Amino acid sequence: MLEGLAIGFQTVLSLKSLTLVLAGCGIGTVIGMLPGLGPISAIALMIPVTYGFDPASGMILLAGVYYGAIFGGSTSSILINAPGVAGTVATSFDGHPLAKSGQPSKALAIAAYASFAGGTIAAIILVLLAPNLASLALGFQSIDYFLLMLLGLFLVAAFTTDGDYLKALLMTCLGLALSTIGTDLTSGVQRFTFGNMDLIDGISFLLLAMGTFAMAEALLMVIRNDETSFHGIKRPSIKLEKKEILEIAPVVGRSSILGFFVGVLPGAGATIASFLAYGMEKKIATDSSQFGKGDIKGLAAPETANNAACTGSFVPLLTLGIPGSGTTAVLLGALVAYGIQPGPRLFLDQPEIFWSVIISMYVGNMFLLFLNLPLIPYLAQILTIPKAFLIPIIIFFSLMGVYLVSFNTFDIQLLVIIALCAVCLRVFSFPMAPLLLGFILGGILEDNLRRALALADGQWSFLLERPITLILIFLTSAVLLSPILSKLIRR
Amino acid sequence: MKNTSGVRMAGFRLGTLLLLLVFLSYGYLTTDIRLDFWAESELFNARTFPYLICITAIILCVLILVFSKAGPLNVMPSRTGIVRAVLLLSLTFLYGLCLDQLGFMVTSTIFLISAFMILGERNWIRMFATAASVVVTFWILMDSLDIYLAPGSWWEMLN
Numbered sequence: 001m002l003e004g005l006a007i008g009f010q011t012v013l014s015l016k017s018l019t020l021v022l023a024g025c026g027i028g029t030v031i032g033m034l035p036g037l038g039p040i041s042a043i044a045l046m047i048p049v050t051y052g053f054d055p056a057s058g059m060i061l062l063a064g065v066y067y068g069a070i071f072g073g074s075t076s077s078i079l080i081n082a083p084g085v086a087g088t089v090a091t092s093f094d095g096h097p098l099a100k101s102g103q104p105s106k107a108l109a110i111a112a113y114a115s116f117a118g119g120t121i122a123a124i125i126l127v128l129l130a131p132n133l134a135s136l137a138l139g140f141q142s143i144d145y146f147l148l149m150l151l152g153l154f155l156v157a158a159f160t161t162d163g164d165y166l167k168a169l170l171m172t173c174l175g176l177a178l179s180t181i182g183t184d185l186t187s188g189v190q191r192f193t194f195g196n197m198d199l200i201d202g203i204s205f206l207l208l209a210m211g212t213f214a215m216a217e218a219l220l221m222v223i224r225n226d227e228t229s230f231h232g233i234k235r236p237s238i239k240l241e242k243k244e245i246l247e248i249a250p251v252v253g254r255s256s257i258l259g260f261f262v263g264v265l266p267g268a269g270a271t272i273a274s275f276l277a278y279g280m281e282k283k284i285a286t287d288s289s290q291f292g293k294g295d296i297k298g299l300a301a302p303e304t305a306n307n308a309a310c311t312g313s314f315v316p317l318l319t320l321g322i323p324g325s326g327t328t329a330v331l332l333g334a335l336v337a338y339g340i341q342p343g344p345r346l347f348l349d350q351p352e353i354f355w356s357v358i359i360s361m362y363v364g365n366m367f368l369l370f371l372n373l374p375l376i377p378y379l380a381q382i383l384t385i386p387k388a389f390l391i392p393i394i395i396f397f398s399l400m401g402v403y404l405v406s407f408n409t410f411d412i413q414l415l416v417i418i419a420l421c422a423v424c425l426r427v428f429s430f431p432m433a434p435l436l437l438g439f440i441l442g443g444i445l446e447d448n449l450r451r452a453l454a455l456a457d458g459q460w461s462f463l464l465e466r467p468i469t470l471i472l473i474f475l476t477s478a479v480l481l482s483p484i485l486s487k488l489i490r491r
Numbered sequence: 492m493k494n495t496s497g498v499r500m501a502g503f504r505l506g507t508l509l510l511l512l513v514f515l516s517y518g519y520l521t522t523d524i525r526l527d528f529w530a531e532s533e534l535f536n537a538r539t540f541p542y543l544i545c546i547t548a549i550i551l552c553v554l555i556l557v558f559s560k561a562g563p564l565n566v567m568p569s570r571t572g573i574v575r576a577v578l579l580l581s582l583t584f585l586y587g588l589c590l591d592q593l594g595f596m597v598t599s600t601i602f603l604i605s606a607f608m609i610l611g612e613r614n615w616i617r618m619f620a621t622a623a624s625v626v627v628t629f630w631i632l633m634d635s636l637d638i639y640l641a642p643g644s645w646w647e648m649l650n
Contacts, residue, residue: 031636045636164559166551166554166555166559167555167559169547169551170510170548170551170552170555173514173544173548173551174510174513174548176540176544177514177517177541177544177545180540180541180544184537187526187527187530187536187537189524189526189527189530189537190525191521191524191537191541192517192520192524219576219579219580222572222575222576222579222610223568223569223572223573223575223576224567224568224572386612387610388607388610388611388612389607389621391606391610392579392602392603392606393603393625395579395583395606396599396602396603396606396625399583399586400629404633404638409587409590409591410587411587412583412584412586412587412590413584413587413588415583415587416580416583416587419580419583420580423576424506425506427568428502428503428506430506446540449540450535450539450540453534454535458534
């Protein structure tokens with residue numbers, strides 16, 4: 001392993017590689033800030049540029065783009081409540097209220113520090129545990145994935161919303177229902193398309209995210225007609241007080257570990273990790289009343305877990321050739337295009353690629369911190385723009401984000417309808433996060449349940465055959481019933 | 492205060508009832524999903540997951556109607572705010588209708604200037620300068636990423 005690390009450092013610490021990491025982080029941050037262009041789009045856009053490089057350099061650049069895009073996504077999530085990717089939705093829960101309360105610089109700085117810490121801790125775990133973790137993740141079967149995702153949905157409904165638990169569960173169902181629109185990929189059957197060609201591919205995640213968050217948030221600002229919504233922005237300061245550092249340090253530690261292990265599981269990825277970390281911190285906090293109102297723990301937890309999960313998602317990619325997320329699927333495509341077949345042999349045959357990618361993640365994190373921290377006070381000034389200008393610009397970026405995915409104006413009209421419904425639901429305190437997570441996981445949930453039942457030939461006994469399945473069933477049931485039980489106990 | 496609470500409760504119940512209606516329609520439409528003849532006898536087909544969602548959601552709607560309280564409104568809407576929001580939504584809808592014909596540059600600039608006006612801005616120079624700079628910067632950025640934003644079918648016809 002030490003030999004591998006030495007090879008990795010040797011490759012990454014050359015002037016060429018450092019330039020590539022720096023360029024990747026910069027490009028990724030800019031692209032990630034644009035709603036609609038998340039890490040997947042950013043990497044996809046950069047792959048053709050890397051064709052002229054050797055595979056190690058190409059992967060180093062793409063790893064930089066990946067991390068940069070995630071940080072850029074968090075920035076737009078915090079400043080204008082426009083999460084461009086699912087992984088940064090949870091960041092907006094406390095990040096945006098903190099920014100709105102006059103501390104956007106602090107919110108962005110916490111996000112940067114938490115991302116750096118999460119990425120660094122996860123990179124260390126990756127180096128130590130990569131080979132063993134890959135085989136552990138391989139042991140998961142379809143039903144385990146199904147239960148894990150169900151657990152994620154219940155956790156979000158139970159712990160990340162202040163309102164009624166039943167309302168949150170209903171919103172999860174609405175998200176799941178929306179995910180069924182379009183062609184069922186297994187059977188090829190069209191569902192709920194009403195013969196409309198524009199609905200054959202279903203509703204895009206981005207459209208729903210923009211409609212329920214960015215666009216709805218902009219419209220709610222208008223409806224409130226509250227000129228003092230954004231409090232005066234205090235002197236831009238990215239320094240954290242000692243008390244704040246002590247407060248978020250254990251959160252970062254816990255969320256890094258949680259995020260990394262969730263990221264290792266194929267399909268789970270940064271979204272579940274960030275929601276789980278947020279839910280966990282809210283659950284164990286002595287005073288959870290500030291969550292959702294700008295609590296720094298509520299910002300640090302998802303941001304750390306998000307980055308840690310991104311590192312974790314490289315484990316199945318590099319050791320098994322299985323992409324752990326949409327983004328790593330694109331990276332897999334890039335590796336194959338370079339003529340490299342990821343898998344156990346990559347360790348032995350091309351260690352310089354395996355280790356240089358891992359080391360470039362760490363170096364990329366460091367660069368990201370140094371690159372973005374000086375820019376934070378300038379980024380935070382976005383909130384000082386008068387609302388009469390800021391709101392239309394947010395709406396414009398939401399529209400462009402949606403339009404650029406499909407170049408179909410039907411999506412803009414659908415966005416208007418979704419935003420209208422989201423505003424009505426939000427006025428009556430129906431939470432949007434469970435809806436979005438239900439939508440993201442709907443397709444994967446259905447696939448895994450279908451596969452599990454097909455493999456078991458319709459017999460339900462498979463639920464009781466493996467200890468991991470039993471543990472997941474117990475955890476899922478406990479989380480589902482916990483709000484009800486806690487209410488009964490309080491009575 | 493009593494009045495507000497009554498309105499909240501009525502609105503909340505109406506909202507939940509509408510969601511119940513949505514899920515009842517969803518359940519009805521699920522029966523309409525066309526299956527291949529061999530899929531109908533399968534344990535899990537394209538209708539199964541929507542049915543599961545539908546049944547769960549209907550149970551939840553009933554439970555909410557029976558057990559849940561309205562709770563405070565997340566937002567206190569103002570009359571001017573609602574009018575402006577409706578105008579903005581209509582403008583966005585129009586933007587979607589005109590984008591293909593008038594093209595990105597023209598439609599986006601008009602959209603932004605109109606939205607600034609709806610929100611109370613009256614300084615034409617500021618409005619035009621802001622709209623033009625946002626649109627042109629965005630166009631340059633997209634162009635540098637090799638993303639093509641069409642000029643619009645009407646301009647192409649004129650040319």
